[in-house]
Amino acid sequence: MNVYRFELRREWKNAAVWTAVLLALLGVLLLSVYPIYYDGRTQVLAALEGFPPQFAAAFGLNIETIFSFGGFYAFSFLYLAVLGAVFASGLGLSVFAREKRAKCDDFLLTKPRPRTALFAAKGLAALTLLVLQNLLYVALFLAICNATPQAAAPLGNRLVAALALLLTQLVFFATGVCIAVFAKKVRTVSGTAMAVAFGGFLLTALQSILKEEALRYLSPYQYFDAALAFETGHFETAMAVTASVLTVALLVAAFVKYRTGQTHAV
Amino acid sequence: MKAAIETVQLTKNYGKARGITQVDLQVQEGEIFGFIGPNGAGKSTTIRTLLGLLHKTSGQARIFGMDCETQRTQILEQVGYLPSEVFYYDNMRAIDLLRYSASFYKKDCNARIQELAGLLELDLNKKIEDMSLGNKKKVGIVQGLLHEPRLIILDEPTSGLDPLMQRTFFDLIQRENRRGATVLFSSHILGEVQRICDRVAIIKEGRIVNTQKIADLRKNTYKKVRFTAQRPLQGFALPGVADLQLDGQQASFMYSGDCNVLMSALAALPLQDVDVTEPDLEEIFMHYYTEQEAGHERLPV
Numbered sequence: 042m043n044v045y046r047f048e049l050r051r052e053w054k055n056a057a058v059w060t061a062v063l064l065a066l067l068g069v070l071l072l073s074v075y076p077i078y079y080d081g082r083t084q085v086l087a088a089l090e091g092f093p094p095q096f097a098a099a100f101g102l103n104i105e106t107i108f109s110f111g112g113f114y115a116f117s118f119l120y121l122a123v124l125g126a127v128f129a130s131g132l133g134l135s136v137f138a139r140e141k142r143a144k145c146d147d148f149l150l151t152k153p154r155p156r157t158a159l160f161a162a163k164g165l166a167a168l169t170l171l172v173l174q175n176l177l178y179v180a181l182f183l184a185i186c187n188a189t190p191q192a193a194a195p196l197g198n199r200l201v202a203a204l205a206l207l208l209t210q211l212v213f214f215a216t217g218v219c220i221a222v223f224a225k226k227v228r229t230v231s232g233t234a235m236a237v238a239f240g241g242f243l244l245t246a247l248q249s250i251l252k253e254e255a256l257r258y259l260s261p262y263q264y265f266d267a268a269l270a271f272e273t274g275h276f277e278t279a280m281a282v283t284a285s286v287l288t289v290a291l292l293v294a295a296f297v298k299y300r301t302g303q304t305h306a307v
Numbered sequence: 308m309k310a311a312i313e314t315v316q317l318t319k320n321y322g323k324a325r326g327i328t329q330v331d332l333q334v335q336e337g338e339i340f341g342f343i344g345p346n347g348a349g350k351s352t353t354i355r356t357l358l359g360l361l362h363k364t365s366g367q368a369r370i371f372g373m374d375c376e377t378q379r380t381q382i383l384e385q386v387g388y389l390p391s392e393v394f395y396y397d398n399m400r401a402i403d404l405l406r407y408s409a410s411f412y413k414k415d416c417n418a419r420i421q422e423l424a425g426l427l428e429l430d431l432n433k434k435i436e437d438m439s440l441g442n443k444k445k446v447g448i449v450q451g452l453l454h455e456p457r458l459i460i461l462d463e464p465t466s467g468l469d470p471l472m473q474r475t476f477f478d479l480i481q482r483e484n485r486r487g488a489t490v491l492f493s494s495h496i497l498g499e500v501q502r503i504c505d506r507v508a509i510i511k512e513g514r515i516v517n518t519q520k521i522a523d524l525r526k527n528t529y530k531k532v533r534f535t536a537q538r539p540l541q542g543f544a545l546p547g548v549a550d551l552q553l554d555g556q557q558a559s560f561m562y563s564g565d566c567n568v569l570m571s572a573l574a575a576l577p578l579q580d581v582d583v584t585e586p587d588l589e590e591i592f593m594h595y596y597t598e599q600e601a602g603h604e605r606l607p608v
Contacts, residue, residue, distance in 0.1 A: 154411060
């Protein structure tokens with residue numbers, strides 16, 4: 042428990058800031074921007090017609106659904122998920138590369154604690170922060186849905202749509218953990234986390250432009266389709282399975298390396 | 308007496324690169340054991356393999372009879388380790404780091420932290436990143452000793468400590484030893500090992516070249532002798548002379564034995580110049596190394 046508490050203490054401020062930013066963006070997009078979109082449909086459509094369709098696709102705009110609450114949430118979700126992904130991959134990097142960055146692996150790894158327990162404590166601390174963040178996110182999303190007349194969908198659908206963030210974040214968290222464990226050096230957490238999150242964004246944008254089916258499986262922001270979840274209450278099975286397999290594979294690889302890796306003198 | 312540390316043919320390679328080769332060590336419980344060698348000789352590799360930070364290539368390593376890989380966690384409950392270079396987390400006060408360190412052991416270490424910090428004159432409320440190298444080292448010493456370990460492993464522990472603090476540190480280690488702790492003291496400074504150790508192992512290029520009691524090491528104190536004669540030398544023979552090198556009028560060698568015998572032998576020569584000095588560690592290692600390669604008998608253990 043001491044490692045768990047230590048990691049929570051080291052990360053909670055950062056998590057609080059990211060949560061505040063994420064919630065603020067969710068509130069602004071759904072409470073302020075969506076009504077403007079909804080009320081100004083004609084002008085928005087006219088403006089979008091001026092752009093090539095690939096441009097709108099690259100930024101997650103689907104003209105057919107953008108004016109429904111679910112469609113607008115799906116559009117907003119891409120940007121919320123990018124923010125969430127920066128936080129999640131940064132969290133994985135920060136927690137699992139903490140000793141590597143401070144060059145104090147010796148300190149932790151010569152303590153009488155199995156590496157399995159260290160990995161579990163670190164992972165649990167990070168997951169606690171991700172879950173707490175998403176509890177607030179889900180609560181705010183549900184509150185916004187209740188306050189928005191256009192957001193007519195069963196509670197289950199709303200919940201699943203809101204959970205898309207946590208599930209997407211888990212993929213990025215696992216990526217961050219894997220990089221932290223395998224990389225020889227992690228110079229900056231924020232820079233690496235941004236690169237990971239925006240790398241995923243570029244893959245998603247590329248898939249949206251090319252409409253290449255196979256690319257969808259490499260587009261992390263499409264694994265959990267918020268619009269589909271809002272409409273039907275579930276995600277596309279093949280994509281959800283891909284995300285789950287990828288997340289588990291990354292975490293297992295990181296765990297094996299963490300448990301069996303060697304620590305050389307600095 | 309039981310062995311606190313025992314390695315049998317312990318080998319660690321880094322791919323094709325050499326780490327340590329067939330290291331046989333036996334450190335008895337309750338002794339202060341010196342482990343000396345030049346940089347890159349394999350001291351840290353041996354220690355890191357003992358601590359389970361590196362995986363051995365072959366051989367065996369046991370601490371208190373337990374296997375260093377499979378029973379690593381049980382071993383580490385009884386081990387205090389001070390690495391050669393100390394690094395800790397950013398933005399932490401010394402007291403917070405030490406409390407975190409103490410939280411890994413099943414005992415209350417608060418009084419001990421205060422006692423050690425007082426002894427080493429360490430300000431516990433200061434952030435570690437704002438500390439000098441010497442003070443960081445003190446944090447390392449406290450964190451290595453706060454749980455009263457049965458085995459203390461020190462890897463080049465005195466770097467960064469001023470001479471006064473070094474003396475305090477040696478007193479502390481000797482006090483821990485009187486309490487019953489076994490100490491493995493790695494260093495490349497022969498003098499400091501001679502100061503507190505009971506026995507010493509010399510490692511060079513990954514191999515143990517000699518293990519002997521400090522008392523025997525003192526008895527076999529080597530001098531480095533260089534002299535220039537007034538005419539070309541044909542040879543120079545004297546019991547206790549090793550590594551003799553003749554070059555025209557000049558001769559150099561390592562000498563172990565009665566200094567009066569050496570002086571008499573030199574006085575019989577028509578000398579231009581003579582120089583008798585303490586050999587540096589590298590020369591002692593070279594001496595042991597060449598002696599071993601030549602198949603000479605090892606010094607008594």
